Amino acid sequence: MTVEQFLTYLQHEKRYSSHTIQSYQTDLIQFEDFIRKTFDLPLVEVKHVHVRDFMVYMMDNKVGENSVGRKLSTLRSFYKFLLRQNIISASPMTLVKAPKVPKKLPVFIDDAKLDLLLDSDEFFDDSFPSVRDKLIIETFFGTGMRLAELLSLKEGDINFYDSTIRVMGKRSKERVIPISKILAEQLKDYVKLKTLQNFDNKTGGLIVTNKGDEAYPAFVRSIVQRYLTYVSTQDKKSPHVLRHSYATSLLNRGADLNAIKELLGHASLAATQVYTHNSVERLKTIYKQAHPKA
Template identity: 30%
Template sequence: MSGEAKTRVPKQGASRFDVERHARSLRCSDIARAARLADLEHAIAHLVTRGAQSPADVDAGMLEDYVWNLENTGFTVETVEQRLAAVSTYFAWFIRTNKPARGQEALVNPVRGVRVAHSSSCPACKANTNDTTLKGQCAIRDGRLSAWQPSAFELSLTASSANTRAAYRRDVELFAEWLLEAGDDAAPNRVTKEDVRAYLAHLHDRGATSRTVARRIAALRRYFGWAIRRNMASIDPTEAMHTPKTKGRLPRPLDEQTVTTLVTTEDPDAPTWRRARDRAALEILYGSGLRVSEVCSLELQSMSSDKTTLRVMGKGSKERIVPLSSPATAAITHWLTLRNEVANETSGNALLLSSRGKPVGRRDVARLLDEACERAGIVGGTHPHALRHSFATHLMDNGADTRSIQELLGHSDAATTQRYTHVSKERLRLAYTETHPRA
């Protein structure tokens, strides 16, 4: 395989579709904007070859042909849905910014009638795997990129958490798809060091952070080690590959008053059960410092009989006991009196449930936190992990020792917990410079 492998996406027609102006309208990070722009340009290149000279020429048939082409080439279910979503967002923007003249028919988003051959929401993809994988084992989904056997690789990562396994699998799939777009016969035994270097250069051009690049290298190194053991590859193209040094990012905790306002705010228009569930989720996130994945995996039997502690399954299937704050205990107790209003046969023993009675997911928690931030007037919002950062930082600020905080957070490495010491030192420095007359 050539070391010059790179995505060969012709940009002809992009100016006629006003792609750059659409890209400027997207409210997202520069990295996400570059990714969406690349997805859109890839679709437009295909549409132009089918005779589309402008957005108004595109119909559902052209897009169905594009989706079929992606699926037939072997792109993953996630990539097909992601690219179709980018196209849908583009046409929604185009319709908003190009109002029809009087007497003309209103434009309709051509993506509306397009269906993918296989969706990531199929029952097999969403089946419960008891934390073996984040998604179920689906023959259609796992059949994509068959030469790379991503499903078998994911299942081989037995010592890693489900989130890590899913992330590594996705990293390998993205690399394989990048090779596919180069037009070569992409297979593990044909990959060279030049291909990997070209891919890393591609990531750099996209604006990927050193942390992202380091994880991609780690995933590929893990994959090719596995592929060599299975005789799927003869060399490891990542051998002696330099991993960029990642910059340690200090946590950005919220102050105590802001957290109190955030956790206690309620939506007066929401059903009583939802207000109770949201309050319980927020109290657990901050009161016990759990990861969002740990909150989502809590079960009814996770809480002790005296309702003072939670048994949590953390990263790497490591179990720990964390205390419950008094407000969290009260919030959970109140929620349990209303849980049956949404519980059904799909609920199982999950502690927190969605409106459909299923265990809450990461997006459910992120959504309820976004709504709470809006009610609390927190500009720019925050994310679930910020409450975990706040939990640890407030403990440190109030005199807790590092070892105790490490146990509460479930960190296997004390160096990870030391970040909160740095945050507290920064606060001390700020207090000193703002108050000392000779600072």
């Protein structure tokens, strides 16, 4: 019952997305299953040694450091909730440390490659699927929004008068993102073309499939991956790579870090600062290529 109470708390009080709640639930089910089979204990009687055994179990089964860290974060939140509810008297997570995860720089695609993709007539035509596909790429690169944010967009979220898009981000936090006149015109053209399709099943979502159904994550990911393959040989070709490209491009052109934070919808500046490392690495590369003493 305690797990259900925690998930209800996340949904109604923390206002987490259904995707995030599903991840918490999966982690807790896995942990509960391990504890019952290994120690025959309820979750409220777990001690730090049991959590450490769970860590060892995960590592023995080749679970990556990032995933282990995320699951421990789930447990930390869960037991913190139980502590506040006076269901337990002490959290078993107090003496548990997550494994160190090496920091990875955000993967991005150079502006020149994205310009080659989006400005060329080679990759897109005037058909509805092609116009929609190009709009998806342009919107990710032109706004830095997340995949879930794009999928939740409605036509009414676009303000063509002042060239902005209203986005509902994580934890139902709303923000307004400015867009270029070019992207605004592309959005207008897409909405008109979408109306002309006369889809039987009208959806409220801005992005739809070829049949007019509401777009879904795998559908959008496959589109992004397919088109980025034309201009990039790197392994990662996802909507989040375009989000990273947006942020890196802004930073390289002198945008204020706090402004980038607001545009991306980050909760803290620490999440945004990772992009500064990309800029430093870029400067090092330029220095090595251009300076005679490098």
